[in-house]
Amino acid sequence: MQTETKYIFVTGGVMSGLGKGVVSSSVAKLLQLSNQKVSCVKIDPYLNYDAGTMNPTAHGEVFVTDDGGECDMDIGNYERFLNQSVSRTHNITTAQIYSSVIEAERRGEYLGACVQIIPHVTDAIKDRIRSIARTENLDVLVVECGGTVGDIESLPFLEALRQMRLEEGTNNVIFIHVTLAPSLDVVGEQKTKPTQHSVQELRKIGIQPDLMAVRCSRSLETSAKRKISLFSNVSEKDVFSCHDSKSILMVPQMLYDQGIIDVIFKKFGKIGLVNTSANWDRWNTIVDSFANLKDQIRIAMVGKYVKLTDSYVSVNDALKHAGAKIGKNVTIDWIDSEELNGSVDKLSQYNGIIVPGGFGERGAEGIIKTANFAREKNIPYLGICFGFQLAAVAFGRHVCGLTNANSTEINPNTENPVIDLLPEQKFIENKGGSLRLGANEIRVESNTLGFKIYKSNTISKRHRHRYEFNQKYLEIFNAKGLTFSGHSDNKKRMEILEIPSHKFYLGVQFHPEFSSRPGYPEESFEAFIRAASA
Numbered sequence: 252m253q254t255e256t257k258y259i260f261v262t263g264g265v266m267s268g269l270g271k272g273v274v275s276s277s278v279a280k281l282l283q284l285s286n287q288k289v290s291c292v293k294i295d296p297y298l299n300y301d302a303g304t305m306n307p308t309a310h311g312e313v314f315v316t317d318d319g320g321e322c323d324m325d326i327g328n329y330e331r332f333l334n335q336s337v338s339r340t341h342n343i344t345t346a347q348i349y350s351s352v353i354e355a356e357r358r359g360e361y362l363g364a365c366v367q368i369i370p371h372v373t374d375a376i377k378d379r380i381r382s383i384a385r386t387e388n389l390d391v392l393v394v395e396c397g398g399t400v401g402d403i404e405s406l407p408f409l410e411a412l413r414q415m416r417l418e419e420g421t422n423n424v425i426f427i428h429v430t431l432a433p434s435l436d437v438v439g440e441q442k443t444k445p446t447q448h449s450v451q452e453l454r455k456i457g458i459q460p461d462l463m464a465v466r467c468s469r470s471l472e473t474s475a476k477r478k479i480s481l482f483s484n485v486s487e488k489d490v491f492s493c494h495d496s497k498s499i500l501m502v503p504q505m506l507y508d509q510g511i512i513d514v515i516f517k518k519f520g521k522i523g524l525v526n527t528s529a530n531w532d533r534w535n536t537i538v539d540s541f542a543n544l545k546d547q548i549r550i551a552m553v554g555k556y557v558k559l560t561d562s563y564v565s566v567n568d569a570l571k572h573a574g575a576k577i578g579k580n581v582t583i584d585w586i587d588s589e590e591l592n593g594s595v596d597k598l599s600q601y602n603g604i605i606v607p608g609g610f611g612e613r614g615a616e617g618i619i620k621t622a623n624f625a626r627e628k629n630i631p632y633l634g635i636c637f638g639f640q641l642a643a644v645a646f647g648r649h650v651c652g653l654t655n656a657n658s659t660e661i662n663p664n665t666e667n668p669v670i671d672l673l674p675e676q677k678f679i680e681n682k683g684g685s686l687r688l689g690a691n692e693i694r695v696e697s698n699t700l701g702f703k704i705y706k707s708n709t710i711s712k713r714h715r716h717r718y719e720f721n722q723k724y725l726e727i728f729n730a731k732g733l734t735f736s737g738h739s740d741n742k743k744r745m746e747i748l749e750i751p752s753h754k755f756y757l758g759v760q761f762h763p764e765f766s767s768r769p770g771y772p773e774e775s776f777e778a779f780i781r782a783a784s785a
């Protein structure tokens with residue numbers, strides 16, 4: 252039977268980067284723990300069709316879904332919090348909505364009408380949201396609207412959400428507004444004026460928030476809460492403190508302790524919760540596993556986009572998941588590969604070296620040196636995508652004697668193109684959405700490190716690349732001691748490389764980080780961290 256879905260719309264005020272994604276994921280987590288079938292959607296009001304063409308140092312990592320969506324990094328947070336994979340349809344952008352409207356207009360579907368933002372664009376937004384709720388048969392759908400109230404781009408989306416409250420009924424829709432209460436120094440008074448203004452902005456466009464989630468460095472004071480309640484017309488018990496915490500995984504508990512789940516259930520008129528203590532026990536065990544970790548495993552992450560740690564958020568998280576699983580504290584030093592063009596000796600102080608994904612020529616030589624150094628010094632190495640490709644380049648140059656071996660992405664005229672364009676990519680002109688994307692099946696050879704890690708001959712992993720290992724060089728690599736233990740498409744592509752004589756040297760053409768979850772680290776990360784701690 253079709254469930255009647257309830258909606259929670261999360262908006263943001265004052266400034267970006269407040270952690271709306273964490274609030275949305277945490278609320279969804281609490282509902283999931285309460286046995287609700289729940290999922291999250293992220294609206295990104297920018298004009299890009301998807302996040303694929305955006306620079307990770309400005310916007311954070313591009314998160315890839317099983318079905319090949321290049322999404323905003325919040326989608327990764329949803330997957331990790333809820334331990335469930337979501338479809339690319341869960342990331343909605345302005346470009347997607349407008350192109351669907353323009354295509355419908357060209358097909359003549361509007362029957363002579365003048366096509367307008369209201370109702371045509373807002374209808375397209377509502378249809379998209381409702382179709383997710385319907386096809387997934389959800390009890391509750393949490394929809395996070397990116398950007399800040401007052402942005403021109405978000406207006407059609409907020410208008411669509413406002414209309415949904417009218418159409419679905421007030422019992423079925425909750426608005427949560429996330430704002431900031433800054434204090435000018437550590438002990439100073441928490442200021443509520445920015446929050447007041449942001450609520451006014453929201454009310455101007457017809458949205459009265461039901462709940463307020465207020466970011467602050469320490470717990471929201473009663474006086475600040477009272478003021479926010481008064482000025483935003485939200486009762487005091489519906490104003491929630493989202494103060495800094497050691498880990499984002501602790502935010503669900505923080506909100507629960509303030510009674511958010513009762514408030515939500517009451518507003519939705521839901522009653523008769525079944526016993527959920529088993530869910531909580533499982534979740535608490537996971538959250539607790541991140542506290543009180545012993546020892547320190549020092550990992551060097553050598554990459555191109557290290558200036559913003561959000562550019563590799565899934566890799567960082569996957570390393571932490573692996574550490575927590577074995578009770579060890581993983582510390583990560585982000586090292587700009589461009590700074591390693593000279594000496595890489597400083598890498599010898601680390602227990603393990605990881606090279607995440609990347610694109611283009613800048614900083615590539617530093618990565619090739621890094622991969623070679625890890626091999627020579629027997630330091631555990633995990634190379635992901637670009638890190639797989641450049642490990643092959645390093646091996647080609649230094650072990651196989653292939654002069655100037657390279658990837659044609661870095662040097663299109665190299666004498667030895669050990670990494671080359673995927674054949675089907677040769678005639679592609681558009682950059683957006685045209686890489687090899689999403690989950691593909693991989694065959695893992697028995698009696699290899701790959702098999703030891705995955706304990707299976709078939710795995711499915713997410714991809715995002717345009718280049719791959721050039722099989723012309725397969726024989727010489729094998730002869731010199733490098734094994735390709737995983738492949739796909741009937742051995743058309745190499746997916747896993749390893750050096751059996753090394754302590755732990757693994758390169759993967761896919762992105763294992765996207766399927767790592769708290770409590771359930773992705774297998775290659777766990778194996779890497781175990782090797783680094785040995």
Ligand code: GLN
Pocket residue numbers: 607608609610611635636637638640660715716717718719
């Ligand atoms: N730039 C490389 C490619 O396109 C690697 C991509 C990646 O690391 N995600 O194949």
